[in-house]
Amino acid sequence: MKDPREAAGRGLEAFVYQLGYAADEQGNNVLDKFRAHDESIHLLESLSFKTPLVRANASQHLPATRSCSNIEEVISFCQSWQEYRDEYPYELDGMVVKVNSLELQERCGYTSHHPRWAMAFKFKARQATTRLRDVEFQVGKTGAVTPVAKLDPVPLAGVTVQNVSLHNEEFILSKDIRIGDQVLVERAGDVIPYIVKSLTELRDGSERPVDYPKNCPVCHSPLVKPEDEAVWRCENAACEAQVLARMIFHTSKAAMDIEGMGESTIERFYKLGWLHTIADLYRLDYEKVAQLDGFGPKSATNLRIAVEKAKENPVQRLLHSLSIHHLGQKAGKLLAAEIEHVLDLKEWDLERYQQIKDVGPVLARNVYNFFQNEQNVSLLLEMEALGVNMKQTSEDRKADVNTEGSLYGKSILFTGTLSQMTREEAEKRAATAGASIASGVSKHLNILVVGEKAGSKLKKAQALGSVEIWSEMEFIERTSN
Numbered sequence: 001m002k003d004p005r006e007a008a009g010r011g012l013e014a015f016v017y018q019l020g021y022a023a024d025e026q027g028n029n030v031l032d033k034f035r036a037h038d039e040s041i042h043l044l045e046s047l048s049f050k051t052p053l054v055r056a057n058a059s060q061h062l063p064a065t066r067s068c069s070n071i072e073e074v075i076s077f078c079q080s081w082q083e084y085r086d087e088y089p090y091e092l093d094g095m096v097v098k099v100n101s102l103e104l105q106e107r108c109g110y111t112s113h114h115p116r117w118a119m120a121f122k123f124k125a126r127q128a129t130t131r132l133r134d135v136e137f138q139v140g141k142t143g144a145v146t147p148v149a150k151l152d153p154v155p156l157a158g159v160t161v162q163n164v165s166l167h168n169e170e171f172i173l174s175k176d177i178r179i180g181d182q183v184l185v186e187r188a189g190d191v192i193p194y195i196v197k198s199l200t201e202l203r204d205g206s207e208r209p210v211d212y213p214k215n216c217p218v219c220h221s222p223l224v225k226p227e228d229e230a231v232w233r234c235e236n237a238a239c240e241a242q243v244l245a246r247m248i249f250h251t252s253k254a255a256m257d258i259e260g261m262g263e264s265t266i267e268r269f270y271k272l273g274w275l276h277t278i279a280d281l282y283r284l285d286y287e288k289v290a291q292l293d294g295f296g297p298k299s300a301t302n303l304r305i306a307v308e309k310a311k312e313n314p315v316q317r318l319l320h321s322l323s324i325h326h327l328g329q330k331a332g333k334l335l336a337a338e339i340e341h342v343l344d345l346k347e348w349d350l351e352r353y354q355q356i357k358d359v360g361p362v363l364a365r366n367v368y369n370f371f372q373n374e375q376n377v378s379l380l381l382e383m384e385a386l387g388v389n390m391k392q393t394s395e396d397r398k399a400d401v402n403t404e405g406s407l408y409g410k411s412i413l414f415t416g417t418l419s420q421m422t423r424e425e426a427e428k429r430a431a432t433a434g435a436s437i438a439s440g441v442s443k444h445l446n447i448l449v450v451g452e453k454a455g456s457k458l459k460k461a462q463a464l465g466s467v468e469i470w471s472e473m474e475f476i477e478r479t480s481n
């Protein structure tokens, strides 16, 4: 919550289940004496923290954590919770099984992502039955038309479900989903709900098949289904639904990241006739913006600052923001590393694209087609004239220097406080030198750079014995040209 008073009013609770550091009055490390994970939970409990030792329910005698002496006990404890979870006042999606002995934890070690001594046990997905009232068709930024089931609202695993994607025509046909059907909806954890099946035995004859549109529901141009694809598309690039979806994507965090230019603002500006193409996002009249209800001079200024900032973005972001089908963040980076100016791509033939490792024929064709289109080229020229950066930046060049960098092929991790640079700067420097940034200490880690007050990561790396341990100065020297 942005407002801390609002958060305070929610009565939030935290259950603490792990201790990173604990010292006694003399400053001695308390955790060193522990042999088992649950000892630290008992210590937290004795210090009056809320811990998982709390009983879920006095009459049930079901604690939220328990140390089991064999796997049968583990299974039966998980099952008890699976049965009890509906009565528990918190939404649960499963349990975590951990090795209790700290010595065994150490021996289990870590993968590059997670400890090997802890594993999630997920409860069975929750299901509910409800009626499919209707199917609506939405047009996405690349023109893909997606059917969305409109359901009688039904509570399921902590949320009310009423809109569920049906993916494509094949999904509807293969499951024989009809309007009016009772359908089984499933949702596991925080996963997007989906329709498992229609309950055909409950049909009364009033159900009707889903009428798949032949024309775009927004601009009415005929839909096309490319042979190798599952979805129908509206191929009218000027289709209002697509134009809006592309603008919304263009300003989103993953693309140009223009704060304050979200879906509702774009829709509003569009309705006012201020936006026709993405270039218009860079020529807003902020005096007019300031006069809008709910804006005012301050919000208008903030928006202008966010737009000006986005103009400086590296071209990898710009490429990603253009909604070229299959051109994601990664492809944006790959292409950005190869060009001095975005419009260099106008001169590229299909073969040139495929000289880049990881650029396949479909992506190559899509990008090629985009830059052969005069309208797209003039759109980019227009944006450049409005100040949007089209030239390769140092961030774009990164992928280029990689293979020749002094740390090429090495994985690196930083721990503790660095004195000469921020963690982010250090990671950038390492990446420029060709290193990949690791997510944790494991046997795959090559280099650990240790700043001040390094803790458990240093210990773990020392225990592994295979990790090179560098000081910050050493890191700076080894990455200087």
Ligand SMILES: [Zn+2]
Pocket (backbone or CB within 6 Å): 139, 216, 217, 218, 219, 220, 221, 234, 235, 236, 239, 240, 241, 242
């Ligand atoms: Zn359309």
